[in-house]
Amino acid sequence: MNLIVDIAVGVSVNKTFHYSAPEALQERLVEGSRVLVPFGSRTMTGTVLGFPDKNDSAGLKSIIEIVGSPLTTDLLALAHWMADYYLYPLGLTIESMVPKAVSRAKPKKKKYLTLADGDHDMDAVRGPKQKELLLLLCERQIISLEELKTFSPATIKALCEAGMAAIIEKDAERTETPEEFVPCMPPLLMPEQTDAVRRISEAASLSQFGVFLLHGVTGSGKTEVYLHSIKQQADLGRGTIVLVPEIALTPQLLGRFQRRFGDRVAVLHSGLTDRERADEYRRIQAGQVDVAVGARSAVFAPFDKVGLIIVDEEHENSYKQDEGLRYHARDVAVMRAKFQNAVAVLGSATPSLESFYNAKNSKYQYLRLSKRVDHRPMPAVAIIDVKNLAKQTLYTPQLITGITQRLEKNEQTLLLLNRRGFSSVIICQDCGVVVKCPSCSVSLTFHKNEGNLKCHYCGFFTRPPDKCFSCHGVDLKPLGSGTQKVEEELQALFPAARMRRMDSDSVKGRDAYEQLLQQVDRREVDILLGTQMIAKGHDFPAVTLVGVVDADVGLNFPDFRAAEKTFQLITQAAGRAGRGESAGEVVIQTMNPAHYSILHSRTHDYEGFYNEEIAYRIQLGYPPIGRFIKLEVKSVDEARAAEAAKVAMNRIRFLMRGKETTLLGPAPAPISRVRGQYRFQLLLLSTKREKIRMLAAEGRAAVEEKFGRKCRVIVDVDPVNLM
Numbered sequence: 001m002n003l004i005v006d007i008a009v010g011v012s013v014n015k016t017f018h019y020s021a022p023e024a025l026q027e028r029l030v031e032g033s034r035v036l037v038p039f040g041s042r043t044m045t046g047t048v049l050g051f052p053d054k055n056d057s058a059g060l061k062s063i064i065e066i067v068g069s070p071l072t073t074d075l076l077a078l079a080h081w082m083a084d085y086y087l088y089p090l091g092l093t094i095e096s097m098v099p100k101a102v103s104r105a106k107p108k109k110k111k112y113l114t115l116a117d118g119d120h121d122m123d124a125v126r127g128p129k130q131k132e133l134l135l136l137l138c139e140r141q142i143i144s145l146e147e148l149k150t151f152s153p154a155t156i157k158a159l160c161e162a163g164m165a166a167i168i169e170k171d172a173e174r175t176e177t178p179e180e181f182v183p184c185m186p187p188l189l190m191p192e193q194t195d196a197v198r199r200i201s202e203a204a205s206l207s208q209f210g211v212f213l214l215h216g217v218t219g220s221g222k223t224e225v226y227l228h229s230i231k232q233q234a235d236l237g238r239g240t241i242v243l244v245p246e247i248a249l250t251p252q253l254l255g256r257f258q259r260r261f262g263d264r265v266a267v268l269h270s271g272l273t274d275r276e277r278a279d280e281y282r283r284i285q286a287g288q289v290d291v292a293v294g295a296r297s298a299v300f301a302p303f304d305k306v307g308l309i310i311v312d313e314e315h316e317n318s319y320k321q322d323e324g325l326r327y328h329a330r331d332v333a334v335m336r337a338k339f340q341n342a343v344a345v346l347g348s349a350t351p352s353l354e355s356f357y358n359a360k361n362s363k364y365q366y367l368r369l370s371k372r373v374d375h376r377p378m379p380a381v382a383i384i385d386v387k388n389l390a391k392q393t394l395y396t397p398q399l400i401t402g403i404t405q406r407l408e409k410n411e412q413t414l415l416l417l418n419r420r421g422f423s424s425v426i427i428c429q430d431c432g433v434v435v436k437c438p439s440c441s442v443s444l445t446f447h448k449n450e451g452n453l454k455c456h457y458c459g460f461f462t463r464p465p466d467k468c469f470s471c472h473g474v475d476l477k478p479l480g481s482g483t484q485k486v487e488e489e490l491q492a493l494f495p496a497a498r499m500r501r502m503d504s505d506s507v508k509g510r511d512a513y514e515q516l517l518q519q520v521d522r523r524e525v526d527i528l529l530g531t532q533m534i535a536k537g538h539d540f541p542a543v544t545l546v547g548v549v550d551a552d553v554g555l556n557f558p559d560f561r562a563a564e565k566t567f568q569l570i571t572q573a574a575g576r577a578g579r580g581e582s583a584g585e586v587v588i589q590t591m592n593p594a595h596y597s598i599l600h601s602r603t604h605d606y607e608g609f610y611n612e613e614i615a616y617r618i619q620l621g622y623p624p625i626g627r628f629i630k631l632e633v634k635s636v637d638e639a640r641a642a643e644a645a646k647v648a649m650n651r652i653r654f655l656m657r658g659k660e661t662t663l664l665g666p667a668p669a670p671i672s673r674v675r676g677q678y679r680f681q682l683l684l685l686s687t688k689r690e691k692i693r694m695l696a697a698e699g700r701a702a703v704e705e706k707f708g709r710k711c712r713v714i715v716d717v718d719p720v721n722l723m
């Protein structure tokens, strides 16, 4: 009998393909089956979408084989939603969800030494080592070769040749000698925690989709709420997915999960090899774990039944994938919960404007943890104006005094450099105001080769002014130009201090990162200097001072979320201070001491910040009111890239009717050339998501029709990085 199968192949085209299924495979093929198929001259992986009601298999190629387990129904539904929402080919979408090695490698096999059947004459064995091995084997029956490292290969071989033992290969057991696992006793919850756990668990037990925003100040015990809720799901036989930012996947955090759930925890992070990742994936499929903890892609963990999906630090930018399938793991988590009738919990001390807006509008349910667990006070925050600081120095007397005191008391200081690898924004040294776009209200970026200031949202450009618009001062300089000296100057001020630096240039790889964290933990470091990396989730009890050296760099970043990111960063960094016995202190250096994002972070007043920020988002129609889609047009030829961007613009303009949509650009990207490719961008903004999705797809199609492969268009739905 002929069976025709519709397959999404992992290639970059927006259609699916028909194949015929060999008799031998027909029974095992289901919707969601993962298969190998011939495609052109290659063999590709693909996914079965359905079985069209057709008979004529003439000319169709045949499926080669089935690999791995089929995708569950809900993951398949999620894949369809993502492909549609993110305007990405379905086949490639699915390939991004499944670890590569799962489609390729077989489960790991290991070599074991087993005791041969029959009686064994100890006297026939020569040499003490062989005797010792035989005794051990009589006791244990089977031992992995790995465990027998103390015996030489010759000893093992001799025993086998004597017919007493044999080497066999079988699937690796995860724990060779399973120890009795005794979970650690959880602490008694505080009233607000109890209430949160109760509401989450009630909702989850109804198997009805719902989203909670868990808004808890730093150190308020959010993780403890997660752990309790996970336990309740596990008791009901349902899995939980916990997403954390990659950087937070430290042994500290994983230890907390493992002490509670033993080996029923799967961990997925970027440090795993393909094979390890595939092994964890299979353990989840086999129902051997209750909870999967991981970064972004753990949102696709293949649980059969998910009851709960937790997104910790939900405001983090790193949840957005910046290449390939440009999904936002938080948004995908909410959708997955929806497809599974599960509950999503988004946790943060500084929720994204999007999530808080949804909570205000009752789309999400709101849970608040308002106090630190141990009733420790929130740290005192001092805002220091640096406008009058001598131009040669980067440190205010207040910060210097603070550091000196810490060194004397043998406490630690954390210094935050807000430098985001980019500084071509012009700031007035007298009043601290930067030059902004008159219509988009983002900072203009300086493009050296043309000598122009440009808006990378709408394309507006102007000559750099010789005087500040605001105070008519003449001392205009690129922002952040002095920060390279931060370390030198600090070392000169405190020659005896043990300083370490933590940023992606100086700390490469997970191991280096964890070693540095341990050094801080053992108090081998007095001053830890670093970028955003150091503000995230760490628990350093001896840190009592946090300094933000240059708050203005983040504040004036050419991005509409600059104020939000600054508020989050300062609040999170402040959360690192005073977690131990001594109270904490925070010193913020800025030229804009009156800026609302800084004033509200001083009083730890999230709502105060939100109210001011949302007013301005409403005024401009920016998210969470409207939605952005970015089209990035790239080519090695600058003129071609510019022309292609116009082609996209014309098509979109032509189709854009009514006033509900705004098209900004084309404009050169602020980093206008990357790896030899010139980049232009267009931004679509609307409250009508479907409408701009259609327009984005049309804009891309227009370029593809005219330029074929000579020009690439990347569509980024809900972009986070507008650089």
Ligand code: ADP
Binding pocket: 187, 188, 189, 190, 193, 216, 217, 218, 219, 220, 221, 222, 223, 224, 225, 373
């Ligand atoms: P968050 O995730 O909000 O930063 P954590 O869950 O990490 O907070 O809690 C902060 C600290 O307080 C941790 O050391 C945690 O073990 C402890 N803790 C949390 N809840 C309780 C509780 N109910 N009783 C005692 N200690 C708690």
Ligand code: ZN
Binding pocket: 437, 438, 439, 440, 441, 455, 456, 457, 458, 459, 460
């Ligand atoms: Zn503009």
